Amino acid sequence: MTREPIATEQAPAAIGSYSQAIRCGDTVYLSGQIPLDPATMTLVDDGAEAAIRQVLDNLSAVARAAGGTLNHIAKLNVFLVDLGDFTLVNELMAEYFEKPFPARAAIGVAALPKGAQVEMDAIMVLPQDG
Numbered sequence: 502m503t504r505e506p507i508a509t510e511q512a513p514a515a516i517g518s519y520s521q522a523i524r525c526g527d528t529v530y531l532s533g534q535i536p537l538d539p540a541t542m543t544l545v546d547d548g549a550e551a552a553i554r555q556v557l558d559n560l561s562a563v564a565r566a567a568g569g570t571l572n573h574i575a576k577l578n579v580f581l582v583d584l585g586d587f588t589l590v591n592e593l594m595a596e597y598f599e600k601p602f603p604a605r606a607a608i609g610v611a612a613l614p615k616g617a618q619v620e621m622d623a624i625m626v627l628p629q630d631g
Contacts, residue, residue: 502525506520506524507520507523507524507563507567511562512534512559512562512563513537515532519532520532527626527627528624529624529626530624530625532622533580533620533622534556534559534560534621535556535613535617535619536559537555539562544615550593553586554593556619557594560574561597567627568627571598572598573626574625575603575626576604577594577623578608578621579605579608581607581609581610581619582609582611582618586619
């Protein structure tokens with residue numbers, strides 16, 4: 502199966518040896534997004550809500566570049582330095598996603614790249630043509 506890289510300037514550029522996403526058939530694997538502003542490549546530092554929103558906006562931009570939306574995400578992984586932000590993640594997901602919500606894991610971690618407090622990655626399944 503062919504692996505097609507997905508890239509968009511509407512989301513932060515990769516900060517390592519990886520693609521923003523890889524499409525394999527109808528499945529798209531979205532790399533982890535931290536709350537980087539794609540224009541400045543600096544972390545959003547206006548609190549947990551702004552950080553979570555930036556991550557969701559970044560994921561949304563990559564999903565669009567691959568031909569989908571957040572509502573095509575089948576599995577979402579959320580990594581939080583502070584599990585106290587779990588309730589806020591739930592509230593914001595209800596704004597960004599439509600039911601049925603994706604399957605999800607929320608994992609507490611000690612640290613994330615660039616000192617971020619939240620990171621999310623996802624698996625998206627695009628509708629089949631026809």
